[in-house]
Structures are given as structure tokens and as C-alpha cells.
Amino acid sequence: MLVALVVLTIGILGVAVLFTEGLRFNRTSMLRTTAVALAADMAERIRANQEATGYAGTGPGADADCGIAGNCTPDQIAAEDWFLWRQEINSHLPTGSSAKIDRRLAGPDDRMHRFDIVLSWPEVGSQEPVSYTLSVQL
Numbered sequence: 001m002l003v004a005l006v007v008l009t010i011g012i013l014g015v016a017v018l019f020t021e022g023l024r025f026n027r028t029s030m031l032r033t034t035a036v037a038l039a040a041d042m043a044e045r046i047r048a049n050q051e052a053t054g055y056a057g058t059g060p061g062a063d064a065d066c067g068i069a070g071n072c073t074p075d076q077i078a079a080e081d082w083f084l085w086r087q088e089i090n091s092h093l094p095t096g097s098s099a100k101i102d103r104r105l106a107g108p109d110d111r112m113h114r115f116d117i118v119l120s121w122p123e124v125g126s127q128e129p130v131s132y133t134l135s136v137q138l
Contacts, residue, residue: 035119039134045081054078056103097121
């Protein structure tokens with residue numbers, strides 16, 4: 001009887017560990033999916049406003065209140081995009097998350113640029129933050 005109880009206890013502990021690991025991996029995949037969606041959102045904002053030079057950097061931007069009928073310059077729209085994007089990052093990724101956009105020339109002339117959109121966030125049980133990078137060439 002005592003042996004059966006020990007075997008049962010070890011089995012239950014194994015199931016508990018598997019359940020805990022499953023929850024952790026589920027959280028990790030959810031955060032990665034969110035980061036992919038947020039990076040794609042900013043990539044589309046950059047594509048829609050290619051004349052702006054204000055996307056590079058770490059934000060945080062400003063609420064220019066451009067709205068649908070607003071008469072904003074491309075750089076004001078970029079600042080507002082950063083502001084709104086930063087709000088989305090703060091509400092969907094863990095505290096301590098960071099975002100930056102690097103802009104480089106991608107061709108021999110000044111017309112083609114490459115944007116690297118980088119999102120980083122702390123992961124439970126990891127010393128190093130997890131990051132996702134999306135590269136967009138325009």
C-alpha cells in the first residue's frame with residue numbers, strides 16, 4: 001500500500017509539473033503572437049506614411065490629434081503613430097517592454113530604406129529579455 005501511494009504521489013507531481021510548463025509555454029506563445037501583430041501594425045503605419053522621417057528611434061511620440069480629417073505633416077503623423085503604438089505595447093506586453101525602430105539605407109540611392117522594428121519584453125524564468133525583430137524595406 002505504501003509503495004502504491006509513493007508511485008501515485010510521483011505521478012501526480014509529474015502531472016502538476018507538466019501543467020505548469022504548459023501554462024508557461026502558452027504565455028510565451030501568446031506574447032510572441034502579440035509582438036508579431038504589434039510589429040506588423042507599425043510596419044503598415046510606416047508603409048502608409050513613407051514620407052515621414054520620424055519613425056526611427058525609441059519614441060515615445062506625441063498625440064498630434066490628426067484624426068481622419070486632420071491636416072498633419074508626415075512627421076506629426078509619425079509621432080502620433082509612435083504614441084498610439086506605445087500605448088498598445090504598454091497594454092499588451094508585460095511591464096518593462098521596450099520598442100525601437102532602426103532606419104538604414106537599403107540601396108545605392110537615398111530612396112530605399114530598411115526599417116528594423118524591434119520589440120523586447122521580460123520573460124518569466126529567463127534572465128535575458130525575449131525580442132522579436134521585423135524588417136521592412138521600402
